[in-house]
Each structure stands twice: as structure tokens, then as C-alpha cells.
Amino acid sequence: MQQTTEYDNAASRVTAWFWVPGLFLTFLLANSVLGARLREGQGNDPVNLIGSQTIIFGWCFLVWLVAAYAVQTSYLPRWLRLAGTLCIAAVISVAFYYLSPFEDYPLTPFRQLPPGRALLRLSYRGLLVGAFIYPVVYSLAAARKLALEKLKVERKERALLQIRTTQLEAMVAERTAALEKTIAQLEQARRQLAENNSSGKA
Secondary structure (H helix, E strand, O other): OHHHHHHHHHHHHHHHHHHHHHHHHHHHHHHHHHHHHHHOOOOHHHHHHHHHHHHHHHHHHHHHHHHHHOOOOOOOOOOHHHHHHHHHHHHHHHHHHHHHOOOOOOOOOOHHHHHHHHHHHHHHHHHHHHHHHHHHHHHHHHHHHHHHHHHHHHHHHHHHHHHHHHHHHHHHHHHHHHHHHHHHHHHHHHHHHHHHHHHHOO
């Protein structure tokens, strides 16, 4: 039952906490080859350059989301999560290349290569991106988990302190009431003794 609940909530655990670093890092990753492309003269076709860079950024970010999902999926072994992320990254790289209307490699288009060689090179590209992204996501998730556990411990400590404070207040109130009752009884006994003494003298 617990595994089913974790599976149902897995998608929701790819929270907004991953979006900001994901967008930033994948943007840097996608544009890490921009300088080389400009040196090759690909800036002469700005439409293709901007379009292909946007597509590369898109599939890199999709790999980031896949890695974030995998890292937080606790019902699978760690090695299987890593292997699955790398395989999906390779598939994403191939799919985005062939579905894109732009050319990532205009000087040597992969579409003109033998299919096996093109698939191998595109898969290798996806594996490299996945191998870079997964450890980063894993580190961020581990840091977040540690922070949440620390917060959980602090909340438990505060709750325990509140319980102890309540118990102490109840104990003090109980003993105060008992002391007041004893004082009242002593006062009553003193008055009774005083009345008895007065009656005896009379």
C-alpha cells in the first residue's frame, strides 16, 4: 500500500524546487557548444542556430525532469534509476533530433549518415547529458532531503518541549492547588483551635 502511494505521488514530487536550478543549469549546458558553433560559421543562419539551440535546451531540460523524477522514486534500486535515466536521455536525444525542424549539425547533418552511426552518435550525446545531469540532481535531492529531515527533527523537538512544558505546568498547577488546600486546612484548624481556646476560657 505504501509503495502504491509513493508511485501515485511520484510525479508531484518533481516540485518547483527543481525548476530554477534545472532551467539555469540546462540553459548553460545547452549553450556550452554555442561558441564552437559560431566559430564554425553557423551564425550565418541565425534562424537555424537559434531554433536548434532552443530545441537542445528543451530536451536537456526534459532530461533534467526525468532525472528529478528518478532520483525521488524510492521504490526502485539506485542503479536502475541511473540506468533508466541514461537510457531515456539517449532516446530523448534521438527523438528530438529527428522531430526537430532545425539541424543541430548543419556542417555534417546526421540525417545524411548511415542510420546506425547516426543513432549511435545521438545516443552518445544523450548519455553524456544524462551522465552530467543525474549527479547534479542527486546532490540537490540529497541536500533537500537532509534539510527536510533536519526540519522534521526540529519540529519533533519543539513538540516534545511543548509536551514537557505542558506537563510541567500541569504538575505545578496540581501542586499549587494541593498546597493551597493544605494552607486552607491549616488555617481552618488554627481558627478552630482558637475558638476552642476561647470557649475553654469562658
